[in-house]
Amino acid sequence: MLTIEALEKRYKTGDLALRGVSFSVAPGDVVGLIGPSGAGKSSLIRCINRLVEPTGGSVRLNDLDVTKLGRGELRKVRRRIGMIFQEFALVERLTVMENVLSGRLGYVPFWRSFTRRYPQADVDTAFALLDRVGLSDHVDKRADALSGGQRQRVGIARALAQNPELLLVDEPTASLDPKTSRQIMRLIVEICQERTLPAIVNIHDVMLARMFVGRIIGLRAGEVVFDGPPEALDDAALTRIYGEEDWTQMRAAADEDAEDSAAVAAFEQARDERLETLA
């Protein structure tokens, strides 16, 4: 269980990015974090694992009070919290397997990580994870030879390799096409449910959030202004989060996207039917 209470972040510049944010995330719950640019989504994600230092409030992960740990103990928190990034953050010249094993770095002694000699149990776990994310045929490929969707699957497997108690996911689909984005979101949600992992996904695509997550938190100017299931995210709630003008623009863009998706789906279906008749 992740419990955030009265979390505040004031940057040295004076910007108050988080103004008393409180909520809990239960095991297996995937929370989609939405809000306009500058609402504080990244600050929140980064305060949870203390990449950014909160200036008030608390973050507790199960038995651990993250905000009370000294600087030297941060490795302990980072080990418990898996991160999945927008740009995948893979080591390009390493193989898929090596990238996944790097998720174990917080656990293995330095000399082992330096020589990249991991215990067999870690290698077995990495194989199982790569199988789960659909990459068992790509284990020995270099990361730079993969597609965007495959790269994000490696990112997911790497985060899971550290056996985290919480997943923080930062714009996981921002560099992906719509179909791959849906596959990646579905995979993240399924895996969290299978492992009863709590997760927070910073996601700017409201439609995608609605489609996959069970709970949405809307931030505006550093405050939670919506917390509920996707069905409750009606026009009034979206206006509260984004403001009248922004939401109207987003809705127009979303309608266009939906039309594009429908056109792509129709094209794909026609193509598949044609391939079937040729086969």
Ligand SMILES: Nc1ncnc2c1ncn2[C@@H]1O[C@H](COP(=O)(O)OP(=O)(O)OP(=O)(O)O)[C@@H](O)[C@H]1O
């Ligand atoms: N390093 C920093 N120093 C000073 N102010 C910052 C810093 N990082 C963020 N801020 C400010 O904090 C507020 C919240 O920013 P944050 O990046 O958390 O929002 P966001 O919702 O993630 O936005 P986006 O969707 O554009 O990434 C903004 O006013 C921003 O200018």
